[in-house]
Amino acid sequence: MQAESFFSENIRKALKNDPPGEWMPAVPHECIRLHSGYPDPALVPYEQLKKAASDLLEEERDLPLHYLGSPRINALKKQIQDRLSARGIHSSDDELMISSGACQAIDLIARILIDDKTAVAIESPSYMEALEIFKNYTPHIMSIPSDEDGLQTDQLESMLEERKRKGLVLPRLLYTIPAFQNPAGTTMSAKRRTHVLQLAETYDFLILEDDAYGELGFTDFPPPLKAMDQDHRVLHVGSLSKIAAPGMRIGWITGASKFIRALSWFKKDLDHPFSQTVTAVYLQQTDFNERLAVIRDTYRTKCAVLISALTQYVPESVSWHVPKGGYFVWIKVPGADTSALLTQALSQGVSFVPGKYFFLDPQDGTEFLRLSFSYADKNSIVKGVQSLGSILKQNVRS
Secondary structure: OOHHHHOOHHHHHHHHOOOOOOOOOOOOOOOEEOOOOOOOHHHOOHHHHHHHHHHHHHHHOOHHHOOOOOHHHHHHHHHHHHHHHHOOOOOOHHHEEEEOHHHHHHHHHHHHHOOOOOEEEEEEOOOHHHHHHHHHHOOEEEEEEEEOOEEOHHHHHHHHHHHHHHOOOOOOEEEEOOOOOOOOOOOOOHHHHHHHHHHHHHHOOEEEEEOOOOOOEOOOOOOOHHHHOOOOOEEEEEEOOOOOOHHHOOEEEEOOHHHHHHHHHHOOOOOOHHHHHHHHHHHHOOOHHHHHHHHHHHHHHHHHHHHHHHHHHOOOOOEEOOOOEOOEEEEEOOOOOHHHHHHHHHHOOEEOEEHHHHOOOHHHHOOEEEEEOOOOOHHHHHHHHHHHHHHHHHHOOO
């Protein structure tokens, strides 16, 4: 049987392009997991979610386990609307969709906006899963460099001007993580936030704002792009994965009602009524602002531990950006091939993510790596950086 003959035309076209990027080698369980973009295990609200599920099932028995689930599922949408409103994003019921995490939200947006003739602009480096999603829909992806102030909007403007002058296709969508970016940990400046919104109006494109880390600022809490959006050009994607429990798969999309309506046509997973209702009960029983304060303080401390260890144990030629929130520290290792270094690191019991996974052209990430301070405990962070530092000293020019 020739399986290819059964594929749809869009899949056949996709398979002619480069295949999705390879993923990291398996990380041994005993490794210090500085690659993991997971919440601190101590911050996952196991007991609270257990109580919420128990209370729900005790009161409603089988009802939450049916297709439609409990009517209490409707509370989740209002709870998310209230949290967004506190951050300057005001959405009606027809301007908000609950999704199965942020990845489903990004994929749904790509599905309604992108085909193999349209173009997408992304900041570089960028979230690896988003890169793979966009590659599934179009070969026309444009990388815009970023620096310590986030997306370089002047470079974006230059690209747009040049393509317009030459009569080339302009991007329909810009993907950005403006707050505590993955992987770089950077935050887009206020000036650039204003500029990118102006460019979206001038050159008629939409912005997909991935705000997975937006509530994880250590001291500063920049307003989301969506809170500044006067022209309904921002599709805002958020998630509880980084601040509650990723396995619950609670995300959302906020945008103009015409987009939410189109997204709903393609969202065929029947939601997750039990997970969503348990989350709603959990949020009803929790002072979430108080919980966020604990989460922020924990990650602020762990980030400081990682930065201190880097300062002490890695060669002076190695540099990094100190984030103001989020999960990650982005490191440049001059002259290195960080993919090759990963093999040594794993053999020494520590993991990281090589930079190549975060770039459209993997060669652009050869000298970079991403460390996470979110998952490992403080002692493990120090021990892991010590091991990594020893490897770097043997392989990197001083």
